[in-house]
Amino acid sequence: xxxxxxxxxxxxxxxxxxxxxxxxxxxxxxxxxxxxxxxxxxxxxxxxxxxxxxxxxxxxxxxxxxxxxxxxxxxxxxxxxxxxxxxxxxxxxxxxxxxxxxxxxxxxxxxxxxxxxxxxxxxxxxxxxxxxxxxxxxxxxxxxxxxxxxxxxxxxxxxxxxxxxxxxxxxxxxxxxxxxxxxxxxxxxxxxxxxxxxxxxxxxxxxxxxxxxxxxxxxxxxxxxxxxxxxxxxxxxxxxxxxxxxxxxxxxxxxxxxxxxxxxxxxxxxxxxxxxxxxxxxxx
Amino acid sequence: xxxxxxxxxxxxxxxxxxxxxxxxxxxxxxxxxxxxxxxxxxxxxxxxxxxxxxxxxxxxxxxxxxxxxxxxxxxxxxxxxxxxxxxxxxxxxxxxxxxxxxxxxxxxxxxxxxxxxxxxxxxxxxxxxxxxxxxxxxxxxxxxxxxxxxxxxxxxxxxxxxxxxxxxxxxxxxxxxxxxxxxxxxxxxxxxxxxxxxxxxxxxxxxxxxxxxxxxxxxxxxxxxxxxxxxxxxxxxxxxxxxxxxxxxxxxxxxxxxxxxxxxxxxxxxxxxxxxxxxxxxxxxxxxxxxxxxxxxxxxxxxxxxxxxxxxxxxxxxxxxxxxxxxxxxxxxxxxxxxxxxxxxxxxxxxxxxxxxxxxxxxxxxxxxxxxxxxxxxxxxxxxxxxxxxxxxxxxxxxxxxxxxxxxxxx
Numbered sequence: 001x002x003x004x005x006x007x008x009x010x011x012x013x014x015x016x017x018x019x020x021x022x023x024x025x026x027x028x029x030x031x032x033x034x035x036x037x038x039x040x041x042x043x044x045x046x047x048x049x050x051x052x053x054x055x056x057x058x059x060x061x062x063x064x065x066x067x068x069x070x071x072x073x074x075x076x077x078x079x080x081x082x083x084x085x086x087x088x089x090x091x092x093x094x095x096x097x098x099x100x101x102x103x104x105x106x107x108x109x110x111x112x113x114x115x116x117x118x119x120x121x122x123x124x125x126x127x128x129x130x131x132x133x134x135x136x137x138x139x140x141x142x143x144x145x146x147x148x149x150x151x152x153x154x155x156x157x158x159x160x161x162x163x164x165x166x167x168x169x170x171x172x173x174x175x176x177x178x179x180x181x182x183x184x185x186x187x188x189x190x191x192x193x194x195x196x197x198x199x200x201x202x203x204x205x206x207x208x209x210x211x212x213x214x215x216x217x218x219x220x221x222x223x224x225x226x227x228x229x230x231x232x233x234x235x236x237x238x239x240x241x242x243x244x245x246x247x248x249x250x251x252x253x254x255x256x257x258x259x260x261x262x263x264x265x266x267x268x269x270x271x272x273x274x275x276x277x278x279x280x281x282x283x284x
Numbered sequence: 285x286x287x288x289x290x291x292x293x294x295x296x297x298x299x300x301x302x303x304x305x306x307x308x309x310x311x312x313x314x315x316x317x318x319x320x321x322x323x324x325x326x327x328x329x330x331x332x333x334x335x336x337x338x339x340x341x342x343x344x345x346x347x348x349x350x351x352x353x354x355x356x357x358x359x360x361x362x363x364x365x366x367x368x369x370x371x372x373x374x375x376x377x378x379x380x381x382x383x384x385x386x387x388x389x390x391x392x393x394x395x396x397x398x399x400x401x402x403x404x405x406x407x408x409x410x411x412x413x414x415x416x417x418x419x420x421x422x423x424x425x426x427x428x429x430x431x432x433x434x435x436x437x438x439x440x441x442x443x444x445x446x447x448x449x450x451x452x453x454x455x456x457x458x459x460x461x462x463x464x465x466x467x468x469x470x471x472x473x474x475x476x477x478x479x480x481x482x483x484x485x486x487x488x489x490x491x492x493x494x495x496x497x498x499x500x501x502x503x504x505x506x507x508x509x510x511x512x513x514x515x516x517x518x519x520x521x522x523x524x525x526x527x528x529x530x531x532x533x534x535x536x537x538x539x540x541x542x543x544x545x546x547x548x549x550x551x552x553x554x555x556x557x558x559x560x561x562x563x564x565x566x567x568x569x570x571x572x573x574x575x576x577x578x579x580x581x582x583x584x585x586x587x588x589x590x591x592x593x594x595x596x597x598x599x600x601x602x603x604x605x606x607x608x609x610x611x612x613x614x615x616x617x618x619x620x621x622x623x624x625x626x627x628x629x630x631x632x633x634x635x636x637x638x639x640x641x642x643x644x645x646x647x648x649x650x651x652x653x654x655x656x657x658x659x660x661x662x663x664x665x666x667x668x669x670x671x672x673x674x675x676x677x678x679x680x681x682x683x684x685x686x687x688x689x690x691x692x693x694x695x
Contacts, residue, residue, distance in 0.1 A: 087482045094449050109478035123491030129449050132483040 003105035006066040017092040018249045024085040025247030034079040053279040062273035082136035091115040091131035154258035155232035158184040167245035183233030232261040234282040285315040286391035288344040298375035299520040300335040303513030314363040330552035331510040332425040341544040364417035432528040433499025440518035460503040502531045505554040514549045
């Protein structure tokens with residue numbers, strides 16, 4: 001099992017750092033899956049996570065100048081690692097002006113991702129800062145736990161409003177209630193509602209637009225026959241939503257959510273090189 | 285004592301207070317003829333800070349006390365002990381201070397034990413802070429900087445750039461030097477759980493230092509938290525930082541020095557158990573003492589030192605960092621009053637018996653320890669040295685040499 005990667009371009013490094021910072025805000029511990037062409041940050045829906053699932057996918061070619069990966073076995077050419085993304089975030093935080101960043105999987109005292117940052121210095125040789133981030137190797141028999149979640153059979157799919165606006169609204173609502181109701185319809189309308197004994201607050205968004213999902217084999221999904229005005233809704237933990245919105249450091253190219261009434265809300269945030277999917281289950 | 289600090293220097297003074305605040309909750313305000321010294325020691329005696337401002341730092345500096353027919357000491361110094369928490373608010377928001385305050389005047393009133401900080405701000409606003417102080421003989425670390433085989437001199441910017449890579453929660457850091465390279469790394473013990481801890485290491489070329497002298501390869505571990513105060517302070521003064529150290533177990537000193545001020549932060553370093561055993565066999569003249577750190581022996585040492593003229597220190601010193609994985613040492617104050625005209629070192633004769641008893645117990649300790657610093661009372665030397673300001677690290681040539689009069693070298 002071998003892994004070596006190098007980033008030399010500052011813009012790529014900053015972009016990668018931002019992705020890691022976002023992941024660090026969403027999960028305390030997560031799984032990093034390495035394949036020949038992609039990196040995945042995965043959080044699977046264990047009870048400890050509050051049932052949320054995260055799936056973040058990056059194309060390594062868009063970030064790394066060098067990328068060599070040898071998986072556990074030839075026919076399973078992948079590596080699954082468990083790590084604390086905040087450690088990686090910290091290691092990259094002070095690499096803003098780096099000449100190069102190398103990441104390597106090592107096993108000195110225990111399996112680690114060694115991040116070596118080469119910084120410019122006044123002398124002839126560079127300053128080297130090395131961070132050893134402990135990781136756990138996930139054995140192959142557990143790989144099934146980390147399969148890509150399928151897009152649910154949703155009732156409504158709608159584009160999200162400007163994330164910054166949504167974030168400030170949700171942040172204020174967080175002070176009043178623990179749960180929030182997201183409801184939307186196929187006419188581009190979305191409402192965020194909270195309701196307590198003392199107060200209820202609703203924010204209305206309109207003209208958001210509904211993405212068209214090409215159905216794979218002509219099968220009419222439940223969304224097709226739906227009444228355009230009818231709202232699909234789900235009540236979710238407001239903290240989870242706030243975490244998702246607060247973690248976004250860059251505006252995504254596309255941001256949408258799929259609502260399965262009273263079951264789950266599936267958020268998809270797409271950037272040029274990164275896609276992030278976040279599933280928040282509905283509260284009972 | 286009365287002094288006035290002008291606007292530009294307020295920032296430096298404020299940062300000095302903040303830096304000292306990292307060491308302990310209390311500090312000594314010690315005016316002497318040549319200037320004003322601020323000193324602090326942490327509760328486990330493993331860190332000592334002293335910032336000395338010469339009289340030239342102040343717009344106005346007047347030290348002569350009202351002449352009193354009573355004890356001789358009063359005429360020459362009025363050291364007092366203050367609680368940092370009371371003084372910090374005066375110098376909060378150091379950057380804002382510089383913009384709004386025109387000058388700060390400080391004066392002491394010995395009779396009713398008051399010290400007054402008065403900030404003359406813009407637009408005629410005057411803020412006055414009256415604080416109580418306790419008369420107290422300060423401690424001073426005795427540490428011969430010039431005897432250290434390893435000396436590094438580096439601009440404060442570089443030091444800050446190095447330390448920024450360590451998380452703020454990182455307590456201890458190891459500095460490892462050879463003539464070819466310098467390395468700062470997170471401290472790890474034998475029983476560190478590597479699967480849970482992120483380790484950071486920074487390698488530097490000796491060329492990056494303004495001055496680089498490595499006489500002996502060494503690896504010293506010290507507390508980073510206590511140093512951070514000095515880093516902020518040195519950035520305010522933009523004076524290079526000198527690092528003097530020896531092998532593990534001997535203290536490490538971070539100092540900055542310019543025409544008007546001198547600051548020394550002396551931190552104890554971790555020693556190896558073997559070294560400790562060897563030093564216990566050494567004759568009683570050994571200056572670096574170790575002792576068991578658990579509370580029971582601390583109390584015993586405290587009671588043993590009741591004879592000292594500084595009861596306040598002993599009662600305040602409960603071990604303050606129970607969470608630290610390293611045992612820190614408690615050592616006794618050297619009674620100052622015993623023989624006033626001699627230097628602090630001779631005071632060891634009095635407490636030797638007690639210290640040897642403490643050593644005996646330490647022999648059983650298995651874990652690594654910090655060597656504590658040797659403290660002497662501030663000696664009331666009237667003989668002014670030829671150089672312009674007061675150097676705090678007094679020389680002590682060899683451990684056996686008791687009879688020498690202490691001289692104060694300037695580096």
